[in-house]
Amino acid sequence: MTESWADAAERIGADLHLELSGPGGRRAALIGALREAVRSGRLAPGTRLPPYRSLAADLGVARNTVADAYAELVAEGWLTARQGSGTRVAERAEAVRPAVRVAPRTRARGVRHDLRQGTPDASRFPRTAWQASYRRALQQAPNEVFGPGDPAGRIELREALAEYLARARGVRTEPGRIVVCSGFAHALRLLFGGGVLRGPLGVEAYGLGFHRELLAGAGVRTVPLPLDEHGARVDLLGRERAVLLTPAHQFPTGGPLHAARRSAVVDWARTRGGVVLEDDYDGEFRYDRKPVGALQGLDPERVVYIGSVSKSLSPALRLGWMVLPGHLVDQVLGVKGEREGWASVLDQLALADFLAAGSYDRHVRRMRQHYRGRRDRLTAALAAQAPHIEVTGVAAGLHAVLRLPPGTEPSAVKGAAWQGIALDGLAEFRHPETDMEPMDGLVVGYATPPEHAYAAALEALCGVLPAAPDGDGHHGGLGTGREGRRVG
Amino acid sequence: MTESWADAAERIGADLHLELSGPGGRRAALIGALREAVRSGRLAPGTRLPPYRSLAADLGVARNTVADAYAELVAEGWLTARQGSGTRVAERAEAVRPAVRVAPRTRARGVRHDLRQGTPDASRFPRTAWQASYRRALQQAPNEVFGPGDPAGRIELREALAEYLARARGVRTEPGRIVVCSGFAHALRLLFGGGVLRGPLGVEAYGLGFHRELLAGAGVRTVPLPLDEHGARVDLLGRERAVLLTPAHQFPTGGPLHAARRSAVVDWARTRGGVVLEDDYDGEFRYDRKPVGALQGLDPERVVYIGSVSKSLSPALRLGWMVLPGHLVDQVLGVKGEREGWASVLDQLALADFLAAGSYDRHVRRMRQHYRGRRDRLTAALAAQAPHIEVTGVAAGLHAVLRLPPGTEPSAVKGAAWQGIALDGLAEFRHPETDMEPMDGLVVGYATPPEHAYAAALEALCGVLPAAPDGDGHHGGLGTGREGRRVG
Numbered sequence: 001m002t003e004s005w006a007d008a009a010e011r012i013g014a015d016l017h018l019e020l021s022g023p024g025g026r027r028a029a030l031i032g033a034l035r036e037a038v039r040s041g042r043l044a045p046g047t048r049l050p051p052y053r054s055l056a057a058d059l060g061v062a063r064n065t066v067a068d069a070y071a072e073l074v075a076e077g078w079l080t081a082r083q084g085s086g087t088r089v090a091e092r093a094e095a096v097r098p099a100v101r102v103a104p105r106t107r108a109r110g111v112r113h114d115l116r117q118g119t120p121d122a123s124r125f126p127r128t129a130w131q132a133s134y135r136r137a138l139q140q141a142p143n144e145v146f147g148p149g150d151p152a153g154r155i156e157l158r159e160a161l162a163e164y165l166a167r168a169r170g171v172r173t174e175p176g177r178i179v180v181c182s183g184f185a186h187a188l189r190l191l192f193g194g195g196v197l198r199g200p201l202g203v204e205a206y207g208l209g210f211h212r213e214l215l216a217g218a219g220v221r222t223v224p225l226p227l228d229e230h231g232a233r234v235d236l237l238g239r240e241r242a243v244l245l246t247p248a249h250q251f252p253t254g255g256p257l258h259a260a261r262r263s264a265v266v267d268w269a270r271t272r273g274g275v276v277l278e279d280d281y282d283g284e285f286r287y288d289r290k291p292v293g294a295l296q297g298l299d300p301e302r303v304v305y306i307g308s309v310s311k312s313l314s315p316a317l318r319l320g321w322m323v324l325p326g327h328l329v330d331q332v333l334g335v336k337g338e339r340e341g342w343a344s345v346l347d348q349l350a351l352a353d354f355l356a357a358g359s360y361d362r363h364v365r366r367m368r369q370h371y372r373g374r375r376d377r378l379t380a381a382l383a384a385q386a387p388h389i390e391v392t393g394v395a396a397g398l399h400a401v402l403r404l405p406p407g408t409e410p411s412a413v414k415g416a417a418w419q420g421i422a423l424d425g426l427a428e429f430r431h432p433e434t435d436m437e438p439m440d441g442l443v444v445g446y447a448t449p450p451e452h453a454y455a456a457a458l459e460a461l462c463g464v465l466p467a468a469p470d471g472d473g474h475h476g477g478l479g480t481g482r483e484g485r486r487v488g
Numbered sequence: 489m490t491e492s493w494a495d496a497a498e499r500i501g502a503d504l505h506l507e508l509s510g511p512g513g514r515r516a517a518l519i520g521a522l523r524e525a526v527r528s529g530r531l532a533p534g535t536r537l538p539p540y541r542s543l544a545a546d547l548g549v550a551r552n553t554v555a556d557a558y559a560e561l562v563a564e565g566w567l568t569a570r571q572g573s574g575t576r577v578a579e580r581a582e583a584v585r586p587a588v589r590v591a592p593r594t595r596a597r598g599v600r601h602d603l604r605q606g607t608p609d610a611s612r613f614p615r616t617a618w619q620a621s622y623r624r625a626l627q628q629a630p631n632e633v634f635g636p637g638d639p640a641g642r643i644e645l646r647e648a649l650a651e652y653l654a655r656a657r658g659v660r661t662e663p664g665r666i667v668v669c670s671g672f673a674h675a676l677r678l679l680f681g682g683g684v685l686r687g688p689l690g691v692e693a694y695g696l697g698f699h700r701e702l703l704a705g706a707g708v709r710t711v712p713l714p715l716d717e718h719g720a721r722v723d724l725l726g727r728e729r730a731v732l733l734t735p736a737h738q739f740p741t742g743g744p745l746h747a748a749r750r751s752a753v754v755d756w757a758r759t760r761g762g763v764v765l766e767d768d769y770d771g772e773f774r775y776d777r778k779p780v781g782a783l784q785g786l787d788p789e790r791v792v793y794i795g796s797v798s799k800s801l802s803p804a805l806r807l808g809w810m811v812l813p814g815h816l817v818d819q820v821l822g823v824k825g826e827r828e829g830w831a832s833v834l835d836q837l838a839l840a841d842f843l844a845a846g847s848y849d850r851h852v853r854r855m856r857q858h859y860r861g862r863r864d865r866l867t868a869a870l871a872a873q874a875p876h877i878e879v880t881g882v883a884a885g886l887h888a889v890l891r892l893p894p895g896t897e898p899s900a901v902k903g904a905a906w907q908g909i910a911l912d913g914l915a916e917f918r919h920p921e922t923d924m925e926p927m928d929g930l931v932v933g934y935a936t937p938p939e940h941a942y943a944a945a946l947e948a949l950c951g952v953l954p955a956a957p958d959g960d961g962h963h964g965g966l967g968t969g970r971e972g973r974r975v976g
Contacts, residue, residue, distance in 0.1 A: 014654070017656055017660075017781045037654075042655070042659070042660050042785070043655065079841035109963075118636070119635050120634075122633070122635040123632035123634075126629075127626055127629075130626070131626050133625070134626075135619060138622075143610045143611040143613075146608075146611075147802075148606070149803065163532055163535075166525075167502070167504055167530070169505060170506075170507070172528050182670075182830050194705075219960075240519065292507075297530070307795065307942070314634040314833075315637065316633055316637055317832055317833070317834065318831065318833070319832075337702075342670045342830055343806065343831035343832070344805055344807075344835045345804035345830045346804060346805065347835065373697070389581035448635075450631065469917045
């Protein structure tokens with residue numbers, strides 16, 4: 001009886017797929033198939049081939065046919081045979097032509113000092129505690145975890161989030177109103193890509209361009225709201241159907257939304273039937289001032305609260321959440337669909353354990369101290385070397401804004417690039433349709449560099465700032481006394 | 489000096505957010521804020537409150553104010569104080585009104601025997617080996633892993649996939665042409681949702697409805713290709729711009745695409761500038777016949793190969809991949825975007841290790857034996873108890889099709905539901921616009937039930953099949969001798 005493919009594969013230790021469809025006999029066909037597999041790079045140099053017996057059983061040919069074919073290809077130089085290590089693919093094989101790719105952000109060339117906003121200190125990921133949570137989660141998971149999942153996300157995680165967000169961020173919710181997703185962009189797609197919410201959408205005049213692009217791609221018109229010293233001018237909202245805000249820490253300028261504005265935007269939503277989207281991207285990191293709770297707490301039926309672990313742990317986990325008004329839950333889940341969990345269920349369970357074990361609280365507190373130290377070093381360096389530069393937005397978050405004299409931002413950004421400093425100017429974040437007075441400034445992410453590189457990055461930064469003008473160095477605009485350099 | 493929020497939080501051991509904005513003095517405001525936090529469910533029953541000193545420092549009020557507020561709320565019954573365990577929220581608190589939700593698939597009511605296709609045996613997830621790979625991956629990961637990622641996916645995984653897919657599935661590729669995603673649906677979205685590919689799209693007349701819905705949602709018209717004993721009638725392709733096929737194992741009817749059709753569809757793509765999408769959803773599971781390699785190997789510049797771990801490991805991981813023609817790579821990455829990895833980077837690294845360590849090969853072989861045993865028990869039970877029922881599509885995959893006499897499918901599906909058997913009829917998968925002769929049949933997923941429940945599920949299944957008609961029990965159509973019941 002011929003041994004079946006399955007039995008052969010079981011014994012070989014690894015599958016090898018070959019088509020013997022060429023012209024000529026079985027031996028010629030096998031030689032052709034193996035040669036083509038090596039030439040095309042499908043069998044990589046150094047790959048060990050199955051023993052004669054296994055491949056013969058597998059392909060339904062005589063063992064000698066395989067032995068002959070191997071010998072022929074060794075003779076031709078495609079394979080090598082060495083005593084005790086079997087037959088392997090020779091090192092000379094040519095690979096498939098590699099695709100040409102645009103270099104991803106992580107490999108940006110010429111960057112010596114990375115002061116871009118948006119990412120936590122990658123060297124501080126809590127590997128040990130996370131691994132412990134993942135191990136416990138995997139051990140304790142019921143079998144159904146590995147089957148088709150709940151599009152809302154694992155209940156364990158939604159329960160842990162409901163407790164945490166209520167306690168730490170003032171969110172009023174319960175697990176049935178939470179939908180797990182892969183981050184803020186995914187949340188926007190679910191809300192606007194499937195028609196749950198519609199535009200026009202009010203947005204802050206300064207904000208993330210890729211959010212605007214994503215919304216434009218979904219056919220949503222964004223209407224910029226000017227910023228002043230109290231935050232976004234929500235009093236200008238009119239016929240918009242929703243508004244997207246960063247109430248705890250305006251991105252990127254850095255102030256909190258004033259209490260009167262918080263009430264006003266909720267009143268607008270109630271009166272007009274609008275929806276407020278709250279992007280709580282770094283609400284856990286505040287250093288001096290009293291923490292600002294979630295706007296969602298003012299009206300859970302009018303505010304969609306969106307958060308993620310991208311700033312608190314790492315963007316690599318791709319884990320975020322929406323806290324929804326009750327009437328939107330089923331619509332969002334309908335768009336998400338049963339088969340599109342889009343967030344690793346095992347990571348969801350690991351995060352649930354990480355929250356419940358108190359590891360999340362511990363990590364956030366440790367990182368708060370760490371980033372406060374970074375922030376203090378930044379403000380101290382500027383006070384010493386560039387006292388004419390006003391620093392705003394430093395009471396919270398992972399970045400600061402260095403305000404510059406009008407018109408000087410482009411040359412400062414260019415100068416920074418010349419010195420190998422990666423950072424953005426405020427212009428990068430400006431809504432193209434706003435008529436708000438332009439602000440000049442540099443957005444400095446102080447969380448990004450590894451510890452050993454931070455001092456040099458600060459030194460380089462101070463070296464490219466514009467020199468002090470004659471007279472007063474204060475440039476007006478959004479800077480408030482509370483938010484100014486006099487901190488820490 | 490007043491202790492800062494950060495210092496206080498550090499010492500409390502957990503964050504507690506309160507707003508003291510109510511009317512009256514600090515004490516009244518604190519009482520009101522705490523009462524509201526408990527009443528709204530934001531502070532869950534049993535939650536331990538911070539010590540007086542911590543909360544006082546945190547809120548910038550006197551310690552006695554906190555002590556008074558706690559005492560008042562204990563008196564009111566909102567809090568309880570016990571020697572040695574501090575002050576806690578009482579057990580009577582009322583929660584936020586829960587959102588009403590449609591029950592997800594996993595909680596379908598009345599299902600006693602789950603024979604739905606589409607999922608692997610959830611009880612066989614290789615927990616120990618996966619945990620070992622995850623641990624190694626997390627320990628060895630460079631810090632940059634925790635920063636912003638490459639939208640193509642981790643290079644470690646793409647390298648491991650290129651090696652594995654070449655060896656086991658006959659795919660011709662290199663890591664630069666692979667894009668990691670969260671599964672097949674995500675791949676379709678990236679290809680069609682962002683305009684990389686356009687319709688009309690040829691699809692098999694029987695296939696997954698949710699793929700058709702997803703495509704319709706992206707504005708893509710699907711054109712059904714009839715099936716015959718050689719698979720999809722690709723000779724009928726005309727002005728379609730792309731075609732989606734399941735060449736290794738037609739879903740759901742079960743046969744492989746004939747060699748002549750494989751060549752023909754590649755010729756069509758070359759002649760018309762079309763693209764072939766190859767859904768290799770369960771290509772690793774074949775039991776008797778010679779394995780069918782990936783169609784992609786015939787022309788890597790014309791075929792997009794799509795696979796995932798959803799059948800081989802678990803859909804819970806949300807990990808899949810596209811192998812792209814060189815000229816589509818940058819377009820797909822442009823749609824995916826730098827910030828939308830949508831697949832946990834740690835799971836990506838774990839899978840890379842799992843592949844490189846040989847654990848993936850071992851698991852696939854073990855599961856192949858397991859599912860072959862399941863398949864054999866199914867065919868044996870049918871041979872004994874319902875010999876008139878023809879079984880097709882059993883040479884591979886995780887499901888079989890039980891062909892039924894014309895017109896009997898609806899009553900059989902209904903009968904199964906009455907007996908608590910969850911399964912689908914072929915009608916469920918039929919393209920609404922096809923003019924192909926309808927086929928009656930039950931799609932039986934034999935991987936889904938846990939081991940202890942399988943015998944009872946088979947027994948129940950045999951009990952609801954239509955009785956033998958007079959004369960010949962063969963119903964024609966797609967059944968080929970090779971694919972028939974005479975296996976195992």
